[in-house]
Amino acid sequence: MSSEHLVVAIDGPSGSGKSSVSKAVARELGVGYLDTGAMYRALTWWCLEEGVDLDDKAAVAQAARDLPLEMGTDPAQPAVRVSGRDINDDIRTTRVSEVVSKVATNTDVRPVLQQRQRDLMSQVAEVTGGVVAEGRDITTVVAPDADVRILLTASEEARLRRRSKELHGHADDHAVEATRDQVVRRDRDDSTVSDFTEAAEGVTLVDTSDLDFEQSVQAVVDVVERARQQA
Numbered sequence: 001m002s003s004e005h006l007v008v009a010i011d012g013p014s015g016s017g018k019s020s021v022s023k024a025v026a027r028e029l030g031v032g033y034l035d036t037g038a039m040y041r042a043l044t045w046w047c048l049e050e051g052v053d054l055d056d057k058a059a060v061a062q063a064a065r066d067l068p069l070e071m072g073t074d075p076a077q078p079a080v081r082v083s084g085r086d087i088n089d090d091i092r093t094t095r096v097s098e099v100v101s102k103v104a105t106n107t108d109v110r111p112v113l114q115q116r117q118r119d120l121m122s123q124v125a126e127v128t129g130g131v132v133a134e135g136r137d138i139t140t141v142v143a144p145d146a147d148v149r150i151l152l153t154a155s156e157e158a159r160l161r162r163r164s165k166e167l168h169g170h171a172d173d174h175a176v177e178a179t180r181d182q183v184v185r186r187d188r189d190d191s192t193v194s195d196f197t198e199a200a201e202g203v204t205l206v207d208t209s210d211l212d213f214e215q216s217v218q219a220v221v222d223v224v225e226r227a228r229q230q231a
C-alpha cells in the first residue's frame with residue numbers, strides 16, 4: 001500500500017452497485033465510506049430549496065462553496081445533513097434525480113466538490129484507518145493515487161433491471177422503460193465530464209453483470225486483499 005491508510009476508490013455507471021457494494025465493503029474492512037454522488041445531490045437539493053438557478057453556473061459554484069454540508073461516513077449509517085437537517089431521503093427523490101446532472105456537469109462546481117471530497121477522505125481515513133470512496137471520477141481525478149482503484153460495472157440491461165426493481169419492486173418492460181431516464185440519460189450527460197465507462201490505467205475492472213450482490217462485494221474485497229498482499 002502506498003499510503004499510511006487504506007484508500008479504496010470505486011467508480012462506475014449508474015446502477016452498477018457502487019453505493020451498496022462500497023458500503024458493504026467498507027463495513028467488512030472496518031473503514032469509513034464516502035458517497036460523493038450524495039454531495040452533488042445535496043448541492044442540487046440546496047439550490048432548489050434556495051431558489052438558485054441551476055443554469056447560472058457561477059451562482060451554483062458559489063452555492064457549492066457556501067453549502068453547509070455534513071457528510072456522515074459511517075457505512076452503517078451514512079447520513080447527509082445540510083444546516084443540521086437530515087436530507088438523506090430528500091436527495092434521492094425524482095425532483096433531485098432529474099436535474100442533478102445539470103449540477104454535476106457544471107465545470108465550476110466540480111473542483112470545489114472534488115477538493116471537499118479529498119479533505120473528507122483524509123479526515124475519515126485518519127479516524128478509521130481507511131476509506132472507501134465512490135463516484136464517477138474518484139479513481140481518475142479525486143484520488144488517482146488511491147491504494148486500490150476499481151471500476152465497478154455491469155451491462156446496461158443488468159443496471160436497468162436492478163434500478164427498476166429498487167424503484168418499482170419489479171423489472172417488467174414497463175418498469176424498465178420508466179427507469180431508463182434515471183440510468184441511461186443521466187450516464188450520457190454525466191459522461192461528458194468524467195470517464196467512468198473505461199478503466200483508466202491501473203484501475204481494475206469488476207464486472208458484476210452475472211454476480212449477485214454478495215458475490216459483487218466479495219469480488220471487490222478480493223481485489224483489495226490481492227493489492228494488500230502485493231504491497
Ligand SMILES: Nc1ncnc2c1ncn2[C@@H]1O[C@H](COP(=O)(O)OP(=O)(O)OP(=O)(O)O)[C@@H](O)[C@H]1O
Pocket residue numbers: 012013014015016017018019020021037162163166208211212213214216
Ligand atoms: N450485484 C448485484 N446484483 C443485484 N443487485 C445489485 C447488485 N449490486 C447492486 N445491486 C442493487 O442494485 C441497485 C442499485 O445499486 P446502487 O444504488 O448501489 O448503484 P449505484 O451504482 O450506486 O447507482 P447510482 O450511481 O445511480 O447511485 C440497488 O438496489 C442494489 O441493492
Ligand SMILES: Nc1ccn([C@H]2C[C@H](O)[C@@H](COP(=O)(O)O)O2)c(=O)n1
Pocket residue numbers: 014036037038040041100101104105134135136137138186190194
Ligand atoms: N464523483 C461523482 C459522483 C457523482 N457524480 C454525479 C453523477 C450523478 O449525476 C450525480 C449523483 O450521483 P449518484 O448518487 O447517482 O451516484 O452526481 C459525479 O459527477 N461525480
